[in-house]
Amino acid sequence: MNKQIPPHWAQRFFHWFCHPAYYEDLAGDLAELYDERVQELGVRKAQWKYVRDVMLLFRPSIIRPIYTYSTLIQPAMIRNYLKVSLRNLWKYKSYALLNIFGLAIGIAAAIVLFLIVRYEQSFDTFHAEHERVYRIGEGMVAEGEDGMHWATRNPVVPTLIEEIPEVISGTRFFAPDHVRMQYQDKVVNPLVHYADSGFVELFDFKLLAGSLAQTLKTPNHIVLAQSVAERFFGRDKAVGKTLEVITREQRFTVGAVLADPPENSSLQFEALLPWDNAPDWIEPEDWASQFMTGYVKLAGSVKPSALSEKLSKFKDQHFQSERLDDIQMKLLPLAELRAEETKNGPIITLLSIIAAITLIIASVNFMNLATAQSLLRTREIGLRKAIGSRRSQLVAQFLTESVVTCFFALIIGILLVHLVLPYFNRHFDLMLTFRYWQNLPLLGTLLAIGLLIGLLSGAYPATFVSRLSPVNSLKGHNKFKASGRLFQRGLIVVQYAASILLIAGTLVIWRQVQFMKSQDLNFVEENVVAFSLWYDNYDFQSEEQAKSAIKTMIDRLENESVITAITFGDKMPGRYRYFTSNFRDSESPTKEPVNLRWMMVGDEYFETLGMDLVAGHTFSKELPSDSNAVIINETAAKALGWSDDQDKFLINGEGEHLPVAGIVRDYHYESLQKRIEPMLHYYYPGDEYYYGELAVRLQPDRTAEGLEVLESAYQSLEPFEPFSYYFLDEEFDKMYRTQERLGLTASLFAGITVVLASLGLLGLAAFATRQRRKEVGVRKVLGASVGQIIVLLSQSFAGLVIIAFVVSCPLVYFGANQFLQDFAYRISLGADVFLIAGIIAFVIAGISVSLQAFRAASVNPVHLLRDE
Amino acid sequence: MGKVQLGEFEEIVLLTVAVLFDEAYGVAIKREIEERLGRSVSVGALQSALRRMETKGFLKSRLGEATQVRGGKRKRFFTVTPYGKQALTEVRDARLQLWQSIPKVAFDF
Numbered sequence: 001m002n003k004q005i006p007p008h009w010a011q012r013f014f015h016w017f018c019h020p021a022y023y024e025d026l027a028g029d030l031a032e033l034y035d036e037r038v039q040e041l042g043v044r045k046a047q048w049k050y051v052r053d054v055m056l057l058f059r060p061s062i063i064r065p066i067y068t069y070s071t072l073i074q075p076a077m078i079r080n081y082l083k084v085s086l087r088n089l090w091k092y093k094s095y096a097l098l099n100i101f102g103l104a105i106g107i108a109a110a111i112v113l114f115l116i117v118r119y120e121q122s123f124d125t126f127h128a129e130h131e132r133v134y135r136i137g138e139g140m141v142a143e144g145e146d147g148m149h150w151a152t153r154n155p156v157v158p159t160l161i162e163e164i165p166e167v168i169s170g171t172r173f174f175a176p177d178h179v180r181m182q183y184q185d186k187v188v189n190p191l192v193h194y195a196d197s198g199f200v201e202l203f204d205f206k207l208l209a210g211s212l213a214q215t216l217k218t219p220n221h222i223v224l225a226q227s228v229a230e231r232f233f234g235r236d237k238a239v240g241k242t243l244e245v246i247t248r249e250q251r252f253t254v255g256a257v258l259a260d261p262p263e264n265s266s267l268q269f270e271a272l273l274p275w276d277n278a279p280d281w282i283e284p285e286d287w288a289s290q291f292m293t294g295y296v297k298l299a300g301s302v303k304p305s306a307l308s309e310k311l312s313k314f315k316d317q318h319f320q321s322e323r324l325d326d327i328q329m330k331l332l333p334l335a336e337l338r339a340e341e342t343k344n345g346p347i348i349t350l351l352s353i354i355a356a357i358t359l360i361i362a363s364v365n366f367m368n369l370a371t372a373q374s375l376l377r378t379r380e381i382g383l384r385k386a387i388g389s390r391r392s393q394l395v396a397q398f399l400t401e402s403v404v405t406c407f408f409a410l411i412i413g414i415l416l417v418h419l420v421l422p423y424f425n426r427h428f429d430l431m432l433t434f435r436y437w438q439n440l441p442l443l444g445t446l447l448a449i450g451l452l453i454g455l456l457s458g459a460y461p462a463t464f465v466s467r468l469s470p471v472n473s474l475k476g477h478n479k480f481k482a483s484g485r486l487f488q489r490g491l492i493v494v495q496y497a498a499s500i501l502l503i504a505g506t507l508v509i510w511r512q513v514q515f516m517k518s519q520d521l522n523f524v525e526e527n528v529v530a531f532s533l534w535y536d537n538y539d540f541q542s543e544e545q546a547k548s549a550i551k552t553m554i555d556r557l558e559n560e561s562v563i564t565a566i567t568f569g570d571k572m573p574g575r576y577r578y579f580t581s582n583f584r585d586s587e588s589p590t591k592e593p594v595n596l597r598w599m600m601v602g603d604e605y606f607e608t609l610g611m612d613l614v615a616g617h618t619f620s621k622e623l624p625s626d627s628n629a630v631i632i633n634e635t636a637a638k639a640l641g642w643s644d645d646q647d648k649f650l651i652n653g654e655g656e657h658l659p660v661a662g663i664v665r666d667y668h669y670e671s672l673q674k675r676i677e678p679m680l681h682y683y684y685p686g687d688e689y690y691y692g693e694l695a696v697r698l699q700p701d702r703t704a705e706g707l708e709v710l711e712s713a714y715q716s717l718e719p720f721e722p723f724s725y726y727f728l729d730e731e732f733d734k735m736y737r738t739q740e741r742l743g744l745t746a747s748l749f750a751g752i753t754v755v756l757a758s759l760g761l762l763g764l765a766a767f768a769t770r771q772r773r774k775e776v777g778v779r780k781v782l783g784a785s786v787g788q789i790i791v792l793l794s795q796s797f798a799g800l801v802i803i804a805f806v807v808s809c810p811l812v813y814f815g816a817n818q819f820l821q822d823f824a825y826r827i828s829l830g831a832d833v834f835l836i837a838g839i840i841a842f843v844i845a846g847i848s849v850s851l852q853a854f855r856a857a858s859v860n861p862v863h864l865l866r867d868e
Numbered sequence: 869m870g871k872v873q874l875g876e877f878e879e880i881v882l883l884t885v886a887v888l889f890d891e892a893y894g895v896a897i898k899r900e901i902e903e904r905l906g907r908s909v910s911v912g913a914l915q916s917a918l919r920r921m922e923t924k925g926f927l928k929s930r931l932g933e934a935t936q937v938r939g940g941k942r943k944r945f946f947t948v949t950p951y952g953k954q955a956l957t958e959v960r961d962a963r964l965q966l967w968q969s970i971p972k973v974a975f976d977f
Contacts, residue, residue, distance in 0.1 A: 029911065033895055
């Protein structure tokens with residue numbers, strides 16, 4: 001007999017794949033052949049032939065069938081795993097509860113954030129070909145992306161379609177006026193947009209009746225949204241009916257009815273009119289003014305970047321502007337419109353990151369707790385192994401347990417989402433829905449996530465405890481290996497670092513918001529009420545009549561004691577809208593013109609709002625020279641290089657010389673997120689010009705009375721719309737709502753991560769104190785006090801939190817700076833933010849650890865040392 | 869004809885099993901074929917043919933006694949079933965018929 005044996009790996013491979021029923025005789029045959037060959041051909045050749053035979057046996061008729069592949073996946077065993085899992089959950093109730101709730105909170109948080117992100121990303125993507133649709137914009141080259149205004153000039157869309165073959169279709173989309181419609185006795189003021197017939201090819205709003213394309217091609221036809229159609233015609237057929245448009249003194253025939261634009265559409269309208277019916281003041285060849293929105297659709301796979309050269313040429317050829325080279329034309333993909341309009345792109349990214357962190361922390365915790373808890377079961381494991389359980393079966397048992405726990409957590413997490421979603425929708429002005437039953441991919445993802453977390457977080461404890469040797473585990477020796485401990489501690493560090501990051505983030509956001517709210521706006525924003533004064537909002541026959549009625553109203557208001565001052569402007573600070581023009585300095589007309597923002601203000605604008613002039617005088621009705629005078633702000637003076645306003649004149653685009661009456665101290669007319677830009681105020685004396693907004697300063701503490709007076713004055717104009725007003729200070733506060741929401745979200749999730757991290761630490765502490773029970777017993781017998789033991793047991797965890805603090809500091813620094821970059825006026829990042837976050841984390845960790853330590857320390861040592 | 873499907877290699881294996889009668893196990897069959905036909909047979913091909921014919925019912929098998937050789941593994945002995953015999957006969961008859969139908973001149977070179 002030759003002692004040489006066939007290659008070990010080949011034997012094992014054969015054993016692995018061979019059908020169990022054939023294995024014995026086949027292995028025998030192979031062995032017999034091998035022995036024979038060793039004698040005939042020698043060991044090397046025999047081994048080679050053995051391997052060849054094994055390889056040739058690897059064929060379907062010999063390979064074991066899949067279903068008997070493993071003993072793990074037998075129905076009976078699965079039932080057993082499940083049964084034991086449930087028994088174990090029941091046996092360690094408090095532990096299971098802790099574990100399930102911790103994970104459920106994590107899952108719920110992640111789902112809610114996922115829903116928010118998905119909602120934001122669902123905007124405008126329901127149009128079938130949205131990837132080919134772009135909004136046209138232009139901006140200053142020097143200002144890059146920030147300087148883009150996504151608006152265009154009237155002839156741009158038709159000319160683009162005509163001249164650039166890649167632009168296959170497009171539409172203007174613009175709501176220039178207030179439109180009032182009547183059908184029999186019903187009057188409605190819908191939001192009317194004018195659109196080209198290309199609208200049909202770009203957007204897929206659901207057509208309910210009629211023909212959209214035909215209607216937008218035919219003048220004096222109108223498209224109604226379903227809600228408006230129902231207000232006019234109830235359940236009757238709308239198409240074919242004729243409406244009276246009061247504001248235009250024209251009649252329109254309903255040509256189509258569309259479903260109301262969905263919530264997640266950036267394009268909102270209640271009626272569409274053909275572009276042919278657009279108001280006369282929009283001149284077809286007006287290449288100079290940029291004020292309307294326009295959308296184009298590109299051919300096939302054309303990317304906007306491929307068009308940049310053509311757009312640049314187009315702009316040079318057509319645009320009427322003095323500084324053509326500074327302007328660039330760009331296309332914004334429809335899917336990015338929402339993020340562009342709300343500027344919440346970074347927030348969405350942040351929320352996704354928080355969602356991922358929360359989920360990871362929750363799973364890590366779950367893993368930590370499961371590992372710690374599994375050590376309580378070392379005897380069970382030892383016994384199972386001793387009576388013949390395979391390691392793979394133990395792994396399967398533990399995995400089943402963690403998957404089962406996970407599914408409980410998933411169910412509770414989903415219930416939690418249902419509980420908190422209405423609250424979320426209310427506080428964040430969202431329309432989130434969580435309908436997973438109709439949404440199979442979502443349901444599948446949820447289940448897959450549950451399974452994945454279960455498997456991943458069960459994997460570590462499963463492999464870890466199944467490795468224990470039966471002898472040791474039966475004896476009760478279950479010391480962690482150093483590597484395992486390191487791993488667990490690493491997880492704790494990660495969790496606390498994330499918690500500190502979120503706590504610090506919350507602090508920074510809140511402080512920035514508070515800073516912006518408390519910052520002096522350089523005018524007195526309190527007690528100022530404003531409301532819209534567009535005279536086509538009122539029922540007047542002519543402009544003259546409107547003006548005289550408004551004049552009467554203002555005279556009436558001026559006599560009220562509750563009102564201390566009145567002024568006009570096209571927009572009040574806080575609601576400023578961009579208008580910019582180029583101006584030249586009359587002393588150096590050849591120099592580059594300066595681009596200034598401008599607004600129109602009425603009498604006593606600066607006095608009413610409490611703004612200080614650093615030079616010159618405010619506009620005065622009495623001075624005839626003031627009729628075309630302007631007042632600029634300090635920044636504008638700086639931009640012009642002026643130190644005073646003595647005999648200064650600005651030349652506007654039409655070549656008029658405008659005397660500069662004064663320089664106003666820089667005041668904030670926009671959110672503090674934005675820098676104060678150069679601003680120019682035109683003067684329009686009140687009796688010539690009533691439009692825009694009326695602002696009134698009320699006596700302090702007499703707000704209610706003042707509002708009553710204003711409302712009755714407003715009603716005297718017989719308005720079409722109810723009285724809607726705003727307070728300037730509230731308007732400024734409202735601007736920070738996005739940041740406040742962000743702060744609220746951050747604090748909420750900071751809270752959740754802290755709770756989760758504490759749960760994880762609690763589990764680890766419970767485990768560690770259990771490991772050191774005997775030590776605690778001996779120490780107590782030898783005279784250690786409870787306090788000393790608590791310190792002893794808590795020490796190492798304090799170290800972990802300190803490490804987490806050190807790790808998180810650079811992250812906090814980087815993240816906070818990144819966030820603050822967005823604000824022109826911002827707080828400086830102090831060391832206290834780091835300290836407060838660190839201390840909060842430390843105290844919470846301390847409480848959760850010392851509770852455990854106290855429990856261990858206060859036990860009678862007799863119980864601890866009993867089994868020695 | 870056409871009732872039984874028996875490949876050329878299967879036929880040889882089946883015949884060899886019959887030849888060896890009570891001693892037909894993997895290695896013996898392999899050896900027998902190699903000796904008689906002078907062609908080498910791989911264990912894989914042979915075994916899969918055996919298992920295939922066993923499922924078809926041409927063969928049946930039993931496990932022998934354990935011995936000291938071959939690592940204490942038992943041998944699997946194959947015997948031809950009556951159905952297997954019928955298959956063999958059918959194949960042979962078909963061949964014979966063909967032979968008999970050849971006109972003399974065809975082979976008259």
